[in-house]
Amino acid sequence: MSFLEYAPAPESRAILSLKPEYGLFIDGEFRPGTGGTFETISPADESHIATVATASDEDVDAAVAAARRAFERTWSKMSGRDRGKYLFRIARLIQERSRELAVAESLDNGKPIKESRDVDIPLVAAWFFYYAGWADKLDYAGLGPNPKALGVAGQVIPWNFPLLMLAWKIAPALAAGNTVVLKPAETTPLTALLFAEILQQADLPPGVVNIVTGAGATGAAVVRHPDVDKVAFTGSTAVGREIAKAVAGTDKKVTLELGGKAANIIFEDAPIDQAVDGIVTGIFFNQGQVCCAGSRLVVQESIHDEVVERLKARLSTLRLGDPLDKNTDIGAINSLEQLNRVRELSRIGDEEGAERWTADCAIPDKGFWFAPTIFTNVQTSHRIARDEIFGPVLSVLTFRTPDEAISKANNTPYGLSAGIWTEKGSRILAVADKLRAGVVWANTFNRFDPSSPFGGYKESGYGREGGRHGLAAYLKGAA
Amino acid sequence: MSKRLTVPKTYKLFIGGKFPRSESGRSYEVVSAKGDFLANAAMASRKDARDAVSAADGAVKGWSGTTAYNRGQVLYRVAEMLEGRRAQFVDEIVQQTGVSSAVATAEVDESIDRWVWYAGWCDKFAQVAGNGNPVAGPYFNISVPEPTGVVGIVAPQDSALLGLVSTIAPALVPGNTVVVVASQRHPLSAISLSEVLATSDVPAGVVNVLTGSPAEIAPWLASHPDVHGLDLTGAGELDWIDLQMDAAQTLTRVTSPEQGPDAAAPSLARIAQFTETKTVWHPKSLV
Secondary structure: OOOOOOOOOEOOHHHOOOOOEEOEEEOOEEEOOOOOEEEEEOOOOOOEEEEEEOOOHHHHHHHHHHHHHHHHHHHOOOOHHHHHHHHHHHHHHHHHOHHHHHHHHHHHHOOOHHHHHHHHHHHHHHHHHHHHHHOOOHHHOOOOOOOEEOOEEEEEOOOOOHHHHHHHHHHHHHHOOOEEEEEOOOOOOHHHHHHHHHHHHHOOOOOOEEEOOOOHHHHHHHHHOOOOOEEEEEOOHHHHHHHHHHOOOOOOEEEEEOOOOOEEEEOOOOOHHHHHHHHHHHHHHHHHOOOOOOOEEEEEHHHHHHHHHHHHHHHOOOOEOOOOEOOOOEOOOOOHHHHHHHHHHHHHHHHOOOEEEEOOOOOOOOOOOOOOEEEEOOOOOOHHHHOOOOOOEEEEEEEOOHHHHHHHHHOOOOOOEEEEEOOOHHHHHHHHHHOOOOEEEEOOOOOOOOOOOEOOOHHHEEOOEOHHHHHHOOEEOOO | OOOOOOOOOOOOOEEOOEOOOOOOOOEEEEEOOOOOEEEEEEOOOHHHHHHHHHHHHHHHHHHHHOOHHHHHHHHHHHHHHHHHOHHHHHHHHHHHHOOOHHHHHHHHHHHHHHHHHHHHHOOOHHHHHOEEOOOOOOEEEEEEEEEOOEEEEEOOOOOOOHHHHHHHHHHHOOOOEEEEEOOOOOOHHHHHHHHHHHOOOOOOOOEEEEOOOHHHHHHHHHHOOOOOEEEOOOOOOOOHHHHHHHHHOOOOEEOOOOOOOOOOOOOHHHHHOOEEEEEEEEEOOOO
């Protein structure tokens, strides 16, 4: 056993008391769906976790009707102070059950337990705690006096941060006084269903939050429902376009948080050790299945070789394997479909002439896995420099002058995030000004906080989540 | 002595700081409320729209890169120039719309005052719309609004001047550049406003004005990938749902038509609608 090897330290699944089958959470209760069922599996070993209901159009109808009733009879009449108290309760219940939620998240999503335990679930609680305090302070949100809730919010979320994306959507919506119909991703419904149980423990009034599980058709039914006043979506740019078209001509307010192809720019005077860590965090956090992942490394030519060598050395120490093992750095890819996309784009990278390097690690027999991979010699025209791969694949490009770095960074239809690494403060500020991206991390990467607005420029979508700006997405001002 | 023969103006387009005729060679008759001939306005084509977008796109970097204080001064200068041409704008509104001189004067006065109101926002908007964020960690974290880029505008069609001012000015405040399709029936004030802009230190390409058929031009703006925002305030009589769907293809930020006397009323939200919030993080601890 080398000094880098550890005995397995798996988190116990025994903390979970899952039901064999989950229905839809509508009007405060679980009920069977009428659209059939599907199973959710563990991407780490393809084992069955639970059977989940598919919400049909009629089920979505019932959920929207429940949300409308709750909005009109209960939630819009409740004081901001009391809405806030419910949200504080939810935040506390999440903290109380955080270990259970972390295990469920890693089981269903495939992400390492140390990420779900140390990042996802603490942020979920923080999100509810932050917005809880806003509920009775909406006059100070910058939208003029007495801003009004929109009504029923239809929310569709992705599989990469299942419970965190739920929190990003539900916490500000409820604080602002809206009611919610939320559809979790098809491959990761588990924590949303556990969250529904938490809502029952919190005694949240029936219908304020409704959770309808299913695939794309269920999501489309939520988005297109005529009695939905607000649509919030996180996912692919292709689906985002369809949603923007679907709401054309309606009064629905929309926020879209879509894809990205972030540049992580490393100047030659960067603190190299920190930068290498930041590059690893940027693209290998959550197996690179992050819309704001630093998937394009834009490194100054003079330090290219050194950075790439150090990266390879660093990646060679990462441990890939059982997501529930506390020592695991790299977990499973969320689904076979996603794994095939990562494989396909990597194959195209080979074909287009980029040089592939893959960390030498054992791949488990079962489940969906992709070892950390770096492509060097990547040109801006390559597909792996343009398309969002959404996997643990880093494309390395080089630059000579700051202007070239900026133009390469901005040379994408996306504009979600970017990174800058340099010791020179004035350069950070100048480059940050010129990057067309909604979040710029300087000498850090992939940091999130409920008080910090997040969202894209250009085809990465519109609207912000987080902070005071995140409230504006769920309110209409008097002016 | 015989009555002096007037020298009528040729009304052309305003693209990239120049006053070209439509490349299509087309023009259309503008008539008074009573139906009398007033002028031949240029009938802008798809090519004119594309030229205007190209000019606007080229002007984004410079205009958004000026200091907010400078943008405020330039926009205030526009108000000064408008004030100097008050009589001309009043006459044109009377001629085009048939309202009384008093009503036209009120519209011009409100246009000038509204322009001043927006000019004053330039160096304050970022303070009101942005903020520092108290994140749970040793990070400096700040959010600031930035311009969306090129904004296509279908100006209110029942207004000669005020509707134009109410849609153009807020887009310019944070540093956007615009391509505006003027009122089809009352386009003369738009070209006179262009003359004001051309003599007010507004850089070439920051405002581009097209006259002609909004129904013909707007779809080219909506689907143009270099148009990043689409203000459909005056598109109520067009197939505006199709325009929104065209805009969706490149996720262009888009608004809906507004009707009535409160259409495009001055507000902070009108400035904010074509801005993007950028959040920058930096560690506070030593690296």
